Amino acid sequence: MHNFNVFHNDLQFKACNHAYRLQFTVGTTLREKEFADIPKFEYAFKKFSEILVGDFHADLLVDIIGVVDQMVFSQTQASLKKIIFNIRDSSGDVITCTLWESHAMKFFNCYNNFTVSELMIVLLTHARDKEGQGKYPSTVSNSWCGSKILIDDEIPDYQKYKDSFATLTLSCDSLSQGNNELSQYSNLSDDDRFFYKAEVKSFSEIAALTSAKEITCVTIGTTAMFIVGKQREYYGGCSKCTKKADLKDVSFTCKCGTYNLSSTPS
Known part of the structure; x- marks a missing residue:
């Protein structure tokens, strides 16, 4: 790599916690070179248990891998595409993942065409950690620029990860059950969808709230x-x-x- 700039790594969201970053210029040139001791694919997956307890930096993007545990929400017909699902890692911990736009559509299409008896393994790179609010735990989502989603045999060393997830027990008995739940949600009216799994509080309960954290x-x-x-x-x-x-x-x-x-x- 020739003719590039070196800056402080002070971006709003960072791919690594190194103090400096390299930035291309119009005159930057690249030449491919093989290094036997540097693997082509290397991931440092974030543990879900660490995300759940808030052990992360919100400005540092992470890689995650897990098996689809349960579909929660689907919005694929509107102009803004959105998918929410629960994902479980090899330790059995579950977090909620939100995908937007092209990432959401890729996941949705794979999910609908998936064999119901198989586990669906998802790898998301450069994901954003989002701090939980109130009783709701921390979640992850794709970043608007930079994230890549790999599903099943797109994942390098796929069989290794498939074996590590083989003994997991999922919230849904199968993807077929998850599809049925998603179909039921999709058929809700706008009013019912607004109240879907909402926490209802009276005015007196709202007035009595003492927590400094935001709740919805x-x-x-x-x-x-x-x-x-x-x-x-x-x-x-x-x-x-x-x-x-x-x-x-x-x-x-x-x-x-x-x-x-x-x-x-x-």
Whole structure:
């Protein structure tokens, strides 16, 4: 390799943790040369157990390999293609993987044409680790530029990895069962899909949240009478649980048992 630049490895996402990186210029030239002691393919796979406990750097891309454990979500008809599935490594640990665009379509096509009695092994290079939120664990996804997905016999030394996964027990008895679950999800209405596996919390539970971590949940309610103030719209409610107060400017005892001298703007 001739005529290249050397920069600090300060990219937003890095393929390795070396202090420097090499960058091509318009005048860079390459010449192929064989080195017997340097393997053509070498992967340092990230352990799923380390990802689950947060033992990773969010800006450092990783390689992962595992067997498809269960399909979770499929969005292949929309303009933005997306697949979510659970993947299990040789130690039995499971993480959730999200694939986008061409990676999602390649996986989806292979999944639909796969023999149901076989394990489907997936290798994803330069994957992004994403920190978990609330009760949801950390996940991985392909990076927009740089990731490569290899499936089954596309993987170098495929038989070696196939043997290492042979004794695993999967969440789905077969890919056929996973396809049935995915088909059921695909047939949901937009409203049902919005609530699919959602955690529902009441307003009082939301008001009582003390965790500093972000969580995602949904709530359902009717519109109360709103009062237009100088800074925002609000309604009169309980100071503890924020339930709507039927009485205005008088003391009352809320259904949650809290005594209020007057309603509190909520």
